Amino acid sequence: MARSQGAELALLLLGGFQSMVDDVHGELAHRGHEGVRASHEFALRAIDEGADTASELGRRLSVSKQGAAKTITALEKLGYLRREPDSLDARLKRLRVTDRGHDMMALGASLFDEVRERWAAQMGPGQLASLEAHLARLVAHRPSSVDAAARLNEDLGETT
Amino acid sequence: MARSQGAELALLLLGGFQSMVDDVHGELAHRGHEGVRASHEFALRAIDEGADTASELGRRLSVSKQGAAKTITALEKLGYLRREPDSLDARLKRLRVTDRGHDMMALGASLFDEVRERWAAQMGPGQLASLEAHLARLVAHRPSSVDAAARLNEDLGETT
DNA sequence: TATGAATCGACAACGGGGTTGTCTACTCCG
DNA sequence: CGGAGTAGACAACCCCGTTGTCGATTCATA
Structure with a gap:
């Protein structure tokens, strides 16, 4: 492994x-x-x-x-x-x-x-932009924990 | 801004x-x-x-x-x-x-x-590999905090 | 061989960043 | 008016990390 x-x-x-x-x-x-x-x-x-x-x-x-x-x-x-x-x-x-x-x-x-500019200089601006685009999709595209927690909060009214 | x-x-x-x-x-x-x-x-x-x-x-x-x-x-x-x-x-x-x-x-x-496989499927294996390569260089290539702290530990003997 | 330095792990106290639960004060709606 | 919902404060707790201190042990060396 x-x-x-x-x-x-x-x-x-x-x-x-x-x-x-x-x-x-x-x-x-x-x-x-x-x-x-x-x-x-x-x-x-x-x-x-x-x-x-x-x-x-x-x-x-x-x-x-x-x-x-x-x-x-x-x-x-x-x-x-x-x-x-x-x-x-x-x-x-x-x-x-x-x-x-x-x-x-x-x-x-x-x-x-x-x-970020230093990174762009090292990996190329296009590469960096595409990395950001992919990360944004991958992170946004999850209906999981954080967002689920946020929704829970809204659904349940105040716990506190 | x-x-x-x-x-x-x-x-x-x-x-x-x-x-x-x-x-x-x-x-x-x-x-x-x-x-x-x-x-x-x-x-x-x-x-x-x-x-x-x-x-x-x-x-x-x-x-x-x-x-x-x-x-x-x-x-x-x-x-x-x-x-x-x-x-x-x-x-x-x-x-x-x-x-x-x-x-x-x-x-x-x-x-x-x-x-990681899912990510590779979404962004393409080549893209992912190059992202990893760049990140690895960027992260390894910093003589800053974490490594500095590690070196400090070695240099100074035990604090504790 | 005796002693001092270095290292090991344990313990206590603390700080940052979170959580839940409870409370009072206030607003808003029927 | 009264009740439901919301705002913020406070307490207690958890996790993960920190520093400082300690006794036990090993190791180097005089």
Whole structure:
């Protein structure tokens, strides 16, 4: 059985992700954004794109609202967002990304893009594009766990 | 800035990994191997390939030996390995993969390979092979965090 | 041969990132 | 008005990893 090619592929995908994230966060730390984690990046992006309450963020990230709240607490401590009461709905705490938060997002985005550019240079832009297209189809095309969990949440109403 | 293509690529890689792992572990659970986690699979493989002590496993996986020990404890509880004293060196506990452990590894490997086959069918075997080759180069070719940490461990002697 | 350095594994405490369950406050609809 | 649904906070827990410390053992060497 030597080694499972399938298992190795999985490891390569994970390794690729970690490689990118390590590069980006190492550089982020050098530029005044220490303590940033991968989840912070992506959560902040989702918030800025409209998921501006804890519950909504949880839905977007397919995570419980309590889980999302923990990330939000971390982001607030790091100074990347503020929690403000909503004027119309007193249940809500509206999330607003701070200037520092936007700085970090912009920097993170450009660093990620740099890494991607390096990859494109090594493997050729066409190859990279087709890799992305395939991955997107393969990942989107699964009715499995994550999406199933998301659907479950919607179907069952609130558990919490 | 719309969305960072680089960040999306990272997410795709992570999603690809999770997609594979979810598929495999869902099926593993259906076949009598509930409770298996991604880390268990890969750790058991490393052990079977020769990393048969906690410290050595830690080195192979680039984690602390305490971290490796926790995985080992979990694997032992699940019945996938046994810890036996070494006859020559009383400090060591030799790790031996049980029959059930070999079953799980074989099943996991074939499930991973199945997923990979499906991917190959969708994107074409040549495309997949070149994706793997590129990823392997990109991941191996970084003198960064993980390997750096591994080297640090060797250089500094034992911290623990 | 005795001793000091290195290594092994175990244990405790902690942090990050998740989970579930419970709770109160609030909105919204009939 | 009252009940159903939703928001967020809090507690307790799990997993996986970390560092630091420890006693036991081996090994090198003076």
